[in-house]
Amino acid sequence: xxxxxxxxxxxxxxxxxxxxxxxxxxxxxxxxxxxxxxxxxxxxxxxxxxxxxxxxxxxxxxxxxxxxxxxxxxxxxxxxxxxxxxxxxxxxxxxxxxxxxxxxxxxxxxxxxxxxxxxxxxxxxxxxxxxxxxxxxxxxxxxxxxxxxxxxxxxxxxxxxxxxxxxxxxxxxxxxxxxxxxxxxxxxxxxxxxxxxxxxxxxxxxxxxxxxxxxxxxxxxxxxxxxxxxxxxxxxxxxxxxxxxxxxxxxxxxxxxxxxxxxxxxxxxxxxxxxxxx
Amino acid sequence: xxxxxxxxxxxxxxxxxxxxxxxxxxxxxxxxxxxxxxxxxxxxxxxxxxxxxxxxxxxxxxxxxxxxxxxxxxxxxxxxxxxxxxxxxxxxxxxxxxxxxxxxxxxxxxxxxxxxxxxxxxxxxxxxxxxxxxxxxxxxxxxxxxxxxxxxxxxxxxxxxxxxxxxxxxxxxxxxxxxxxxxxxxxxxxxxxxxxxxxxxxxxxxxxxxxxxxxxxxxxxxxxxxxxxxxxxxxxxxxxxxx
Numbered sequence: 001x002x003x004x005x006x007x008x009x010x011x012x013x014x015x016x017x018x019x020x021x022x023x024x025x026x027x028x029x030x031x032x033x034x035x036x037x038x039x040x041x042x043x044x045x046x047x048x049x050x051x052x053x054x055x056x057x058x059x060x061x062x063x064x065x066x067x068x069x070x071x072x073x074x075x076x077x078x079x080x081x082x083x084x085x086x087x088x089x090x091x092x093x094x095x096x097x098x099x100x101x102x103x104x105x106x107x108x109x110x111x112x113x114x115x116x117x118x119x120x121x122x123x124x125x126x127x128x129x130x131x132x133x134x135x136x137x138x139x140x141x142x143x144x145x146x147x148x149x150x151x152x153x154x155x156x157x158x159x160x161x162x163x164x165x166x167x168x169x170x171x172x173x174x175x176x177x178x179x180x181x182x183x184x185x186x187x188x189x190x191x192x193x194x195x196x197x198x199x200x201x202x203x204x205x206x207x208x209x210x211x212x213x214x215x216x217x218x219x220x221x222x223x224x225x226x227x228x229x230x231x232x233x234x235x236x237x238x239x240x241x242x243x244x245x246x247x248x249x250x251x252x253x254x255x256x257x258x259x260x261x262x263x264x265x266x267x268x269x270x271x272x273x274x275x276x277x278x
Numbered sequence: 279x280x281x282x283x284x285x286x287x288x289x290x291x292x293x294x295x296x297x298x299x300x301x302x303x304x305x306x307x308x309x310x311x312x313x314x315x316x317x318x319x320x321x322x323x324x325x326x327x328x329x330x331x332x333x334x335x336x337x338x339x340x341x342x343x344x345x346x347x348x349x350x351x352x353x354x355x356x357x358x359x360x361x362x363x364x365x366x367x368x369x370x371x372x373x374x375x376x377x378x379x380x381x382x383x384x385x386x387x388x389x390x391x392x393x394x395x396x397x398x399x400x401x402x403x404x405x406x407x408x409x410x411x412x413x414x415x416x417x418x419x420x421x422x423x424x425x426x427x428x429x430x431x432x433x434x435x436x437x438x439x440x441x442x443x444x445x446x447x448x449x450x451x452x453x454x455x456x457x458x459x460x461x462x463x464x465x466x467x468x469x470x471x472x473x474x475x476x477x478x479x480x481x482x483x484x485x486x487x488x489x490x491x492x493x494x495x496x497x498x499x500x501x502x503x504x505x506x507x508x509x510x511x512x513x514x515x516x517x518x519x520x521x
Contacts (some may be wrong), residue, residue, distance in 0.1 A: 030285075056342065084296075142371075162290065172362065172364055173359070173364055173366060175342055176360060176364035176366075177365075177378070178342060179340055179357070179358040179360075180377045180378035180420070181378040182377065182378045184380065190366065190369070190377065191366060193367040194366070194369075195366075195368070197368075227393060269368075270404075271367055271368045271369075271370075271404045271405075272367075
């Protein structure tokens with residue numbers, strides 16, 4: 001158990017660290033932080049226009065955007081995007097759901113902890129993307145492979161954070177709730193659930209990150225649709241602009257999902273903002 | 279633990295009766311047969327050195343310790359205030375006070391309890407936005423709203439600064455005069471015990487080693503000579519040498 005906590009700590013730190021500076025920065029600083037990304041993109045555009053960057057290696061950002069507009073107009077982009085999103089959603093639902101159930105069982109019940117946690121701890125040592133060959137043998141190279149990979153990627157971060165979230169709840173608060181006459185179910189609802197929620201959010205954010213990563217790898221194995229397929233196909237026809245477009249789409253998907261989750265977190269964990277303010 | 283329905287022959291039955299309460303942690307017996315009564319409306323201070331088992335006894339009496347043996351009867355309702363406020367950080371002040379309550383008039387009862395501790399305007403605040411003294415007052419309101427016959431207080435002002443502690447002691451005296459609840463006050467502070475209690479008990483060696491009535495009347499000050507004499511006696515019993 002202590003091993004888990006130690007192993008999880010850096011992940012946790014990495015995930016929470018980037019939030020404070022941006023939010024607290026004064027407007028002037030916020031603008032200053034935009035300068036270097038804009039300069040980089042401008043330099044890239046300039047270098048491509050000047051012929052310093054050969055278009056077949058790295059096309060100009062404007063060309064990538066143009067490719068995006070072209071594919072969006074004829075509906076290709078939407079079709080592939082929807083397929084990728086479906087895979088991610090189904091995988092997340094399966095892996096995340098399983099992680100929530102098992103993490104809760106292991107976190108709440110001593111028996112569950114003894115039965116569930118050891119195999120999960122062992123399985124965690126396997127790099128799940130390294131399982132691709134085995135998964136191909138088990139479930140073939142079709143949709144199930146992609147979904148299985150996403151589910152596997154999403155499972156572990158959410159499981160560990162659910163488990164830790166429940167375990168980290170202050171025993172004294174549970175006792176106070178008992179003293180107020182709350183039974184088992186009421187304690188789950190008023191103390192354990194809300195107390196584990198910050199950890200659940202963190203787990204979900206890590207799980208979604210892992211899901212996109214798994215999707216990228218999965219879609220490069222014999223996909224017929226999806227953003228990954230779009231990129232692999234474009235590579236064969238040397239359409240570098242579409243390859244880069246695929247990368248941009250993946251990045252945007254990660255960014256948007258993270259932002260959405262952070263927004264939800266801020267709405268549901270208002271009490272923590274009060275905590276931060278004092 | 280067994281429950282008992284028999285009552286004493288004289289006077290009203292005590293709100294709290296404990297007999298032969300024992301609790302061990304491994305080989306160490308922290309409570310070795312504690313007998314205790316608290317009469318209705320009576321404030322009893324439970325003194326003892328650190329590690330004497332005061333808090334353990336209070337947890338047993340509050341019904342929060344399932345491994346203790348012996349007999350414990352509470353006639354009526356009991357509520358607990360801990361040393362730390364133990365408010366749920368994810369619930370607003372009013373929801374913390376209302377924890378575990380049901381019925382149509384909960385909101386009104388919560389408002390009344392908060393008004394009594396002087397925090398009617400903080401009902402929408404988060405616990406993290408309160409000062410230590412305010413949070414502890416909310417904890418008192420959370421106990422008060424249950425209209426307890428017995429208040430179990432585990433060093434409730436121990437974590438507060440000296441000034442806030444004095445104010446809280448005044449608040450407790452006022453609330454007790456208004457509501458007439460009985461209280462068992464665990465404390466290591468002899469002055470606090472003498473300011474608030476009708477009777478003081480000293481827990482030592484796992485049993486009640488000393489029982490001392492505190493006949494000081496409603497208005498008390500530490501300057502009173504009788505107060506000083508009682509303080510000296512309790513300090514002696516607690517093993518604190520005279521200066």
